[in-house]
Amino acid sequence: MNLVGNLFGSSIGRKILMAVTGLVLIGFVIGHLVGNLQVFSHPDKLNGYAHFLQSLGPVLWVARISLLIAVAIHIWAATVLTLESKRARGAQAYGVKTWIQATLASRYMRWTGYVVLAFILYHLAHFTLGTAQSSTYKATLPAYKMAHDYHVLGFTVVPAGTEVLDVHSMVILGFQPPLVAGFYLLAVTLLSLHLLHGMDSLFQTLGWRNSRWSQSLRSVVILACLAYFAGNVAIPGAVLTGKLSPESAAKSAPAAHH
Amino acid sequence: MVAASTLKTFSVTLRVWRQAGPAATGAFVDYPAKDISPDMSFLEMLDVVNDELTAKGIEPIAFAHDCREGICGTCSCTINGKPHGPGKGIATCQTYMRSFNDGDTIVVEPFRARAFPVVKDLVTDRAAFDKIQQSGGFITARAGSAPDANALPIPKGDADLAMDAAQCIGCGACVAACKNASAMLFVSAKVGHLGLLPQGQAERDRRVLAMVNTMDTLGFGSCTNQYECSAACPKLISHDFIARMNRDYLTASLRSAFKPAPANTGGGAA
Amino acid sequence: MATLDSKIPSGPLAEKWRKHKTEIKLVNPANKRKYEVIVVGAGLAGSSAASSLADLGYKVKCFVFHDSPRRAHSIAAQGGINAAKNYQNDGDSVHRLFYDTLKGGDYRAREANVHRLAEVSVNIIDQCVAQGVPFAREYGGLLANRSFGGAQVSRTFYARGQTGQQLLLGAYSALSRMVGAGAVDLHTNSEMLDLVVVGGQAKGVIIRNLVTGEITRHSADAVILATGGYGNVFNLSTYARGSNATAIWRAYKRGACMANPCYTQIHPTCIPVSGDYQSKLTLMSESLRNDGRIWAPKKAGDTRAPAAIPESERDYYLERLYPSFGNLAPRDIASRAAKRVCDEGRGVGSTGLGVYLDFADAIKRLGEPAVRERYGNLFDIYHEITAESAYKAPMRIYPAVHYTMGGLWVDYNLMSNIPGLFVLGEANFSDHGANRLGASALMQGLADGYFVIPYTIGDYLAGQKPGSRPAAEAPEFQQAEANVRGQTTRFLATKGKQPVSHFHKKLGKIMWDRCGMARTKAGLEAALQEIPALREEFNASVNVPGSADTLNQSLEQAGRVADFLDLGELMCRDALTREESCGGHFREEHQYPDGECKRDDEKFGHVAAWEYQGEGKTPVRNTEALNYEFTKMSVRNYK
Incomplete structure (x- = not known):
């Protein structure tokens, strides 16, 4: 018996890998959302934040590679487990099969997963690589000059006057085509559903869930997913409804125009 | 009436x-x-x-x-x-x-x-369950070697919980209900029953590793936490035992990774 | 005539087993693996025997007709298991358990066997706890006990309502360990259809694989039968549908004596029959009688709903007839009283075969929540089966066949009169006399398997030369196999009109009417005419569809019912010959004015062991005198 062999070789081991990588990814998507909600504030915030992340260099790459590995393991484990489970079900399907109590979210994990994966790929192409919607990509937009210092933990990391990429405008412009915003809305809806089952499940898989508090856990998970969903809907929603536009951004930042 | x-x-x-x-x-x-x-x-x-x-x-x-x-x-x-x-x-x-x-x-x-x-027709061969049991679903206790039954007090809560798990009748409804044909509820009920009792501690790690390994080898699927198994169980055994077994499995894997390897010497007869 | 040497060791009662263990022969550890032992059955007795013998080093082959060794009907025992631990400090002792069991058996069991059972009862609990059986516990972590079946001490250990299941899972886990280690060769879906006797000794079995139909021969140095009781001869009983007498009956036909076949236990509180289609009677725990009151209408043919029958027109007959014991009267007495009431036309329910067990007073006295807490699960089972709520209307109950005390004759070593053939658990006759006490069946099965056979089999095997077992090609094996194949072919070739179940139902009715709770000379004589006639009809017109080389449940059942037809006849013969009443055997001609059993120790203070003489011939009735050295046979009185 060895630890790595058990984790990668056994069904429970692979479930544990899914749970742990899932936990990492949940941490990422929540952090990502919280960071991006700065779009509702002065453009300095999001742009300074983006510039700061870019400036981390090797640390950024460690984070990116870790996330890639987590995604890869998550998908690999899901694929292997799914194939095994399909095989386990046997060649002859039931003539009639009813669900007894499985939740909707749990029944569509694979499908929500597919859409989320497609979305991530587009999202990366859109905002990170600029291969999609390149006309509004941050690198093609005029540079943005920081109006104020941007602080992290009290330290000034991006001083006022620095010319940085205009991520804030890119986000707003990027969501203006209704098709893009629509796809985004669909994806975050499905991602929230994916998280609804996934967040609950990881406690079960890691052995931290029991019926004494599973109801409370469920409530917390539902609230977290709702909050996550609301936060994610807010950005393209605000863009689509015109609440968030380059003009409104300009209004919220009078200092930058004087 | x-x-x-x-x-x-x-x-x-x-x-x-x-x-x-x-x-x-x-x-x-x-x-x-x-x-x-x-x-x-x-x-x-x-x-x-x-x-x-x-x-x-x-x-x-x-x-x-x-x-x-x-x-x-x-x-x-x-x-x-x-x-x-x-x-x-x-x-x-x-x-x-x-x-x-x-x-x-x-x-x-x-x-x-x-x-x-x-x-x-409607008859299936469920010998796979027996094979899982044979690989570790027991406490080794030779007849005649047992200490007095009251020598080892067991907290009532533990004994009751072990009994909850032990109620499994080995029918296989959990496997039949699961979209993955997973035997996790069955195996975890056995692992939970024996692992909750102090008598079962000596073989606890060995048991969970061996039984899960046999379960995988026999071609059962994995758990996707939908809990159709416990809902179909005629004894309504809780899927809490699955969580418990997952933890046991991880702990046993960790412990086995850090246990010193046994020396390759024979007994003391040399 | 078979010789029935009980081989009871000499010496004081409490010393016999210890002395015997030190005196019997041992098998050298290095030689043990040279002996092969066949165990048929994997209930409590079979699993515990197979695992213990394998642990000792013998090569063991275990055959079980179920698809898994965990399915035997030992699982259904609800109440508990007795042991003389005296953990309650209430005055229990090995001697008291011995005495209660002997008296409960109406002085028709061997003193020495019963005493040994009481002695090893304490080891059983230790063994089961070590295996992880989750017995009920107190908050301090020590084992809980309850009083059961009217015992005066609390000596019953229990695991919720599933004691049998949990004990069997313990034995099954021990067996599984030995199977996993390669020490037991386990054959599931394998039914024993004949015993092979070579040179007067049991040396093998013929097995049919129920899934493939394959028939195989297996030779061994000794054969152990642990195949349970034969209550399904009544068709309707609390037994599992698959429980059968085939293994012991085929051994009987090879010369093993069948002892006291008429001793049948009838449990008073079962859910009544609802229709002809009924396949099974479900037991409601005896504990219900602690708070429920049993009654029937005073007037015959009263079809009013129970609530409409005023108090003055109800007959609480147990309270009336047995004022001191009331509703807690012993099983056999309560059963017979219910039968009498129904015979008078006062039975309730659509069939008229039932009496009320009423909780209205208990609900008034304790409140519904308290009643629910005590009996909720039983009320649920009752509701599941009858769709009636026992909180609102009284339960309907009726007695049902529950256990058979008779079985193959064995000596103190649990060896039958065929050397090399051992019989354990309910399949033998040894420990319960004419009536078994509650929570004693589990005790006996495990005692035999864990703590008796591992010692006594050595005494026999030590006399057998290692490697001397016959080859499976020996003519005796060929003959036995041909016998089995012949029977199978006959069943399939009959192609009659009636399914097997038709004959089983008819036999069950004859047995229940003639050889059930109360028996008479005339009734038994009639049965001895009716059963052979039914057998003729069976042989001529049974319809067994399908083939022999696949799973064929009709074929399995045909063989079992054929054996029940023979066994039923022997039971009636035994009941007719035993001109006394004792325990589960009640002859209406032999009773005290108050309806108690009237024993005749002078004439029947013995075991009747029937010996097969061939097809169609009357079997020989051998007797083994019951010599009570230490106890006085007295009238069993619970008043």
């Missing part, structure tokens, strides 16, 4: 999976079941239908059954898409015909899973 329902009978159509043998191709066949009393058990209804089939020269439907009081775990039909039929916390043999209505078509199939091949 005699229930009014005993006075009237009704008729249903059985759509039964017929399969001559493990290698044969099966198919659904419809049989009428007439003059059914609501007080009949589902299996008694099958008895009646079988006697009629026999009289007509048709081979009766093979189905597994024994105690007919919900404790031996032999009976195993999937009725209208649910293992053990519509009731909650009961086995097929405790399902009564009053759960159905006149004119219903009742679809009856075997428990299906690759690890449970069909033997004939």
